[in-house]
Amino acid sequence: xxxxxxxxxxxxxxxxxxxxxxxxxxxxxxxxxxxxxxxxxxxxxxxxxxxxxxxxxxxxxxxxxxxxxxxxxxxxxxxxxxxxxxxxxxxxxxxxxxxxxxxxxxxxxxxxxxxxxxxxxxxxxxxxxxxxxxxxxxxxxxxxxxxxxxxxxxxxxxxxxxxxxxxxxxxxxxxxxxxxxxxxxxxxxxxxxxxxxxxxxxxxxxxxxxxxxxxxxxxxxxxxxxxxxxxxxxxxxxxxxxxxxxxxxxxxxxxxxxxxxxxxxxxxxxxx
Numbered sequence: 001x002x003x004x005x006x007x008x009x010x011x012x013x014x015x016x017x018x019x020x021x022x023x024x025x026x027x028x029x030x031x032x033x034x035x036x037x038x039x040x041x042x043x044x045x046x047x048x049x050x051x052x053x054x055x056x057x058x059x060x061x062x063x064x065x066x067x068x069x070x071x072x073x074x075x076x077x078x079x080x081x082x083x084x085x086x087x088x089x090x091x092x093x094x095x096x097x098x099x100x101x102x103x104x105x106x107x108x109x110x111x112x113x114x115x116x117x118x119x120x121x122x123x124x125x126x127x128x129x130x131x132x133x134x135x136x137x138x139x140x141x142x143x144x145x146x147x148x149x150x151x152x153x154x155x156x157x158x159x160x161x162x163x164x165x166x167x168x169x170x171x172x173x174x175x176x177x178x179x180x181x182x183x184x185x186x187x188x189x190x191x192x193x194x195x196x197x198x199x200x201x202x203x204x205x206x207x208x209x210x211x212x213x214x215x216x217x218x219x220x221x222x223x224x225x226x227x228x229x230x231x232x233x234x235x236x237x238x239x240x241x242x243x244x245x246x247x248x249x250x251x252x253x254x255x256x257x258x259x260x261x262x263x264x265x266x267x268x269x270x271x272x
């Protein structure tokens with residue numbers, strides 16, 4: 001009886017072993033077939049992938065040839081940038097520095113045109129200008145505007161009074177002014193002109209560099225009279241409404257040049 005049990009156990013073990021061998025054999029055969037199929041099709045897939053990449057580069061190159069020309073034709077100042085009165089302009093890439101000497105002091109304005117074009121603000125301005133007026137049959141393309149945040153440094157006696165400024169939204173009441181002149185088209189009523197204006201976000205005083213170790217005050221929580229006097233101080237140094245509008249014109253034209261330059265670099269890259 002013990003012998004029969006031992007024989008049965010050995011038989012069951014042999015069955016399991018055979019099953020494992022069959023499984024291993026099946027896996028081995030499948031692995032060989034997969035390897036054989038892979039070897040047969042790898043060259044075709046590799047060639048297909050390379051072909052797709054080449055097509056993508058050629059398609060992008062063709063598009064950029066037209067896009068660069070369209071952007072250049074849309075430039076409002078293709079040869080000379082708008083001026084900012086009484087300021088010297090220096091630029092390096094997207095960074096722009098404006099300087100002005102006043103008596104024994106110096107005024108420095110700095111801004112960067114990267115990511116300063118806000119399509120939503122431009123559409124809002126278009127809606128304000130077109131309020132109560134009939135839309136033309138063929139809609140002309142919207143001209144984007146660059147409204148950068150900027151810093152103003154007033155240097156005096158070895159110390160610097162610094163301001164961080166930003167542009168007011170187009171729907172802000174003080175940024176709109178109604179002109180009495182009427183448009184040449186009698187169907188149009190009074191034309192509403194948008195004038196750019198700015199606000200002071202923060203101010204501080206430091207001995208040379210405005211960094212995280214220098215305390216600055218948020219102007220939204222300071223006394224209203226103090227805020228008005230700070231605006232008057234900037235106005236006396238040439239940082240007023242006229243400056244704000246000239247800066248937008250300059251920044252818009254300069255940002256557009258930077259964008260066209262980026263497209264041209266991309267075009268040269270895909271041509272390689």
